Amino acid sequence: METSLGKQPLSKNLHVHVQVTSCMSRIMVEYVDDGGDGSMDVYDMHYAKGVMTIVYITVFLIGTPGNLWIIYKLIQARLLSTHASVGVTISQRSRIYIFALACSDLVLLLTLPLTASYNYKGTWMFGEFMCYAHLTIEIVAKLFSVVLLTVVSLERYFIVCTRLRTACGSWMTTVPLVVGTLFCVIVPSTFHFFHIIHHTFTIPGMDHITVCIPNMDDHVFNMYAQYTFVVGFVIPFFLMTVCYILLVRHVRAKFRHRKVTVSSTKGIREPRYMHEMRKSIWRIAVFHFICWAPFWTFAIVPHYIAQLWGHDFLERLPGWYIYCRLFANCLPYINAAGNWVLYALLNYDVRKHIYNKPYQRFLFSSLSTV
Numbered sequence: 001m002e003t004s005l006g007k008q009p010l011s012k013n014l015h016v017h018v019q020v021t022s023c024m025s026r027i028m029v030e031y032v033d034d035g036g037d038g039s040m041d042v043y044d045m046h047y048a049k050g051v052m053t054i055v056y057i058t059v060f061l062i063g064t065p066g067n068l069w070i071i072y073k074l075i076q077a078r079l080l081s082t083h084a085s086v087g088v089t090i091s092q093r094s095r096i097y098i099f100a101l102a103c104s105d106l107v108l109l110l111t112l113p114l115t116a117s118y119n120y121k122g123t124w125m126f127g128e129f130m131c132y133a134h135l136t137i138e139i140v141a142k143l144f145s146v147v148l149l150t151v152v153s154l155e156r157y158f159i160v161c162t163r164l165r166t167a168c169g170s171w172m173t174t175v176p177l178v179v180g181t182l183f184c185v186i187v188p189s190t191f192h193f194f195h196i197i198h199h200t201f202t203i204p205g206m207d208h209i210t211v212c213i214p215n216m217d218d219h220v221f222n223m224y225a226q227y228t229f230v231v232g233f234v235i236p237f238f239l240m241t242v243c244y245i246l247l248v249r250h251v252r253a254k255f256r257h258r259k260v261t262v263s264s265t266k267g268i269r270e271p272r273y274m275h276e277m278r279k280s281i282w283r284i285a286v287f288h289f290i291c292w293a294p295f296w297t298f299a300i301v302p303h304y305i306a307q308l309w310g311h312d313f314l315e316r317l318p319g320w321y322i323y324c325r326l327f328a329n330c331l332p333y334i335n336a337a338g339n340w341v342l343y344a345l346l347n348y349d350v351r352k353h354i355y356n357k358p359y360q361r362f363l364f365s366s367l368s369t370v
Contacts, residue, residue, distance in 0.1 A: 048322060048323055048326055049119055049120050049122075049326075050120065051323075052116075052119055052326045052327070052330060053116045053119060053120045055327070055330055056112050056115060056116035056119065056330065056333070057112075057116060059109070059112065059330065059333045059334055059337045060109055060112040060113065060116075060333075060337075062337050063105065063106075063109045063333070063336055063337025063338070063340070064106065064109045064110070064337075066337065066340040066341065066345075067102045067103075067105050067106040067109065067336075067337075067340045068106060069340075070098070070099075070102040070340045070344045070345075070350075071099065071102050071103060071106065073354045074095060074098070074099045074102075074350075074353075074354065075099075076354075077353050077354050091349055091353075093155070093173065094152070094155065094349065095349070095350060095353060097148055097151060097152050097155070097173075098152075098343050098344050098347070098350060100148055101145060101148045101149065101152075101339055101340075101343060102339075102340055102344065104141050104144050104145045104148060104336075105141070105145055105335075105336035105337070105339050105340065106336075107137060107141045108137075108138065108141035108142060108145065108332070108333065108336045109333065109336050109337060111134055111137055111138050111141070112333060114126060114130070114134050115134075115138070115333075118212065119326075122209065123207075123208070123209045123210050123211070124198070124210045124211060124212040125210070127198075128198040131196065131198040131212035132193065132196050132198070134212065135192070135193075135196050135212060135214065136189060136192070136193050136196075139188070139189050139192055140185055140189045141336075142232075142332050143184050143185045143188065143189065143228075143232050144181065144185050145335075145336065145339070146184065146232055146233070146236050146292075147177065147180035147181055147184050147185060147236070148177075149236065149240065149288065149339075150176070150180060150235075150236040150239050150240055151173050151176050151177045151180065152343070153239065153240040153243040153244060154173060154176050154239065154243055155173045156243065156244075156247060157243035157244075157246060157247055158173075160247050160250060160251070161246050161247055161250040180236075183231050184231040184232055184235075184236070187227075187231075188224070188227065188228045188231070188232070191224060192214055192224070195214040195215055195216050195220075196212070196213070196214050196215070197211075197212075197213060197214075197215040198210065198211075198212055199211050199213070199215075218303065218306075218307075221303065222303055225299060225300050225303065226300070229296050229299070229300055232296075233292055233293075233296050237288065237289065237292070240284075240285070240288065241285065244281045244284070244285060247281070248278060248281060280342075280346065283342055283346075284342055284343075287335070287338060287342060288335070290331070291331040291332060291334055291335035291338075292331070292332065292335065294324075294327075294328040294331055295328050295329065295331045295332055297328070298324065298325045298328040298329070299328075302314060302325075
């Protein structure tokens with residue numbers, strides 16, 4: 001699809017600036033002149049895009065080998081090896097989710113080279129098919145990773161805080177996984193897919209600029225962004241927070257009960273695993289919040305600002321706002337590059353499974369794998 005901007009009513013500004021303004025790669029095409037303050041804006045934007053391209057490449061080089069290593073080691077260690085009479089154990093099911101998380105994060109990170117090129121060049125160079133594939137894979141991988149993290153927290157809660165440790169069938173985590181995938185992944189990604197456009201602008205005296213974007217008007221985008229924000233961040237973060245808080249309280253209560261029942265005058269020190277468990281939960285919660293809260297803030301808040309004070313107010317925001325917005329768009333990739341460390345490398349059960357003999361069975365150490 002190609003359109004000439006020469007016949008469209010333009011302001012006196014002529015320079016085209018393409019900026020990613022939301023989590024779904026929504027694009028705003030702005031025109032600024034080549035002189036005065038406009039040239040300084042152009043220089044700042046080129047500098048910002050250069051810095052972010054370096055960040056993208058760094059994240060890709062760190063996250064891709066890490067996720068590949070986890071996937072390879074889990075496959076090498078016979079992820080699904082089991083006895084027919086026993087079936088899939090709780091420990092194996094937990095590792096399966098970590099394996100799926102590493103695969104999802106790897107797929108997201110593999111979109112980074114195209115994202116970095118698009119970010120730096122300001123034009124899409126990979127054709128219409130890759131445009132649709134790239135944006136769809138990107139949103140599916142982001143949302144599916146969040147679903148998996150939520151299911152992992154629910155599974156740990158069921159196993160540790162309820163009497164279902166031995167009776168915890170696959171349905172207890174399969175149902176949340178299916179429901180989450182349907183409403184958090186399939187619904188928003190399908191809606192997103194049907195609004196993608198591959199559009200080429202022809203500007204007199206300048207090169208062609210091709211954009212690969214979801215094309216939604218403000219009203220539709222606001223509804224879509226609010227829905228995705230709720231099912232992709234608010235509900236998952238709430239469930240993860242509640243599950244981990246209840247898990248810590250449950251373990252602490254059992255420890256206090258043990259102190260009361262022990263017939264000894266000596267005080268019992270808090271076991272090391274409780275300290276490690278709290279540290280692990282804090283790492284997971286803080287890392288998830290830091291990576292996703294700014295991302296969603298910069299995805300939604302600007303549209304409310306534009307509705308209340310107009311688009312002119314957004315254009316008058318200082319330069320640091322653009323830097324923060326660009327960096328916020330990169331945070332989900334940083335999350336994908338770091339999940340393998342938090343959920344696999346620092347996970348006692350996964351480390352034990354990887355570094356011991358593949359045929360050896362391991363019991364699920366629920367407190368150590370938090």
